Amino acid sequence: MLELRLVQGSLLKKVLESVKDLVNDANFDCSATGFSLQAMDSSHVALVALLLRSEGFEHYRCDRNLSMGMNLNNMAKMLKCAGKDDIVTIKADDGGDTVTFMFESPSGILNFVFMGFGFLLSFCLVAVKMWLPVPVQRMNMGSVCPVAQYESSYSFDKDIEAQDKIADFEMKLMDIDSEHLGIPEAEFQAIVRMPSAEFARICKDLSSIGDTVVISVTKEGVKFSTRGDIGTANIVCRQNTTVDKPDDATIIEMQEPVSLTFALRYMNSFTKATPLSNQVTISLSSELPVVVEYKVAEMGYIRFYLAPKLEEDDIENQAEARPEVNKKPKDEPIVDAKPISEIKPKLEVKAEDENKPQIESTTAVGSKEEIDLMDDE
Incomplete structure (x- = not known):
């Protein structure tokens, strides 16, 4: 149970x-x-x-x-x-x-009890009673207690029973098929702790300019930047520990500089957890998803993981790193084409390569003898 x-x-x-x-x-x-x-x-x-x-x-x-x-x-x-x-x-x-x-x-007086004001309320009742004309009873020690004979007819228990709801x-319940992922502990290049309300405001402001946010952490601080059709925006938060309240501090722990791009619509969704905690922790590493963490009182946490977006330069670099055979026009002959026997083992490793255009180009430019040989095979 x-x-x-x-x-x-x-x-x-x-x-x-x-x-x-x-x-x-x-x-x-x-x-x-x-x-x-x-x-x-x-x-x-x-x-x-x-x-x-x-x-x-x-x-x-x-x-x-x-x-x-x-x-x-x-x-x-x-x-x-x-x-x-x-x-x-x-x-x-x-x-x-x-x-x-x-x-x-x-409800009623019980609210005071749960808020810690029960003792304060009782003290006020005693103080008021001291100013009222009540019988005075002398104690053995000779002291005078003006409230010694005071017996309240008010019952907290009765009030609780009457007003509780x-x-x-x-x-x-539902039957949901889900796979539990093991999330190992990792070393991050940079960890930023800042007021959660400030982080929510930054994400909201930047989303009015662009769709993505670039989070860059350097020795100068953490910078949030975006670019859109109407212009650009940059917000820099520097480390600040000299504040009256610890929750207002911005603390940056950096092993090495890091700069990553994320979708703002997800970041804005994460900031809905702002009412849970006054501080948010943002952990960044170039090889890992970002971790946005909010503490849930003293009993736990809620963490959001988001994979970074590839920038245009990264996509262009990946295109340049492709094999030269992909860059040749379809009508241009491939002089140094490898025999099919050498290509076949690669196809067994990745089945999706069987449908790639370069395989068709390789067989199309071969000599008639090579084509006949492949047909015989």
Whole structure:
């Protein structure tokens, strides 16, 4: 059986809001260590990985490993029914085909208790009572306590019982075939930590100019640039650690300079996780996808992986690196054409090469004797 109780239910709502537009259906994996998700977008360009550790839940019970397939948009609709301060409980039976979401809505004075103001409220009641004319009882020590005989008829427990609201929603599970990818730990050329709101603002501003963003990290700082039909834009953020609040700092760790290009529509989708954390971590390496990470309170993280786009210069370099036979016009004879016996082993390695144009050109320019020989074979 699975039973998870999260006091900060709003965290789960924010998590779903950040991924539901990127991933439609996904499996939530539950184990003794925590509640996790890993899924790719429909284009298989971006990947999202979520982890909520078991220690972050008020109550966590998972008798055995369980995978629950859910439609994230439907799950987000149900979580929208929960209030801002609601306690969210998730329940599922082993082998069942449904999952239950239960929302406990504290109200009235209970809100003060959950916000840590219960003690402050009690202190105020005592202070007010000290100014009221009440009987005075002398203690054995000779001290006077004006509230010694005060007995409040108000009951917090009665108020809680009267004002609590509990709602439960049941959703059908789905059978989703998904492959869990092993993501190894990697050394990145540059790691940038900056305010998440600032990163979201940069991506939003640049998307009004162009479709891609070039993220360049040098000793001077991190630069975000784009180019579009109406012009260009460049935003440079320098390292800044001398701030009053640590969350406002921009920290850059660079092993070597790096510059990569990414699609802004994906970056803007990632920034929907901004309400989860005041800081975002961007990890860059020329041979790896970028990792955009947001902490989920003290209980876990949500990471977005995105492959870089190839620049035009890279595409031209790849075209120049192709074999010379591809550059020759179709009508130009190939003098040094290799026999088919030497080409055949290469075709066995890559089956897609059988349909390449250069093979047809090689057989077409051969002598009549060579053609007859191939026919006999």
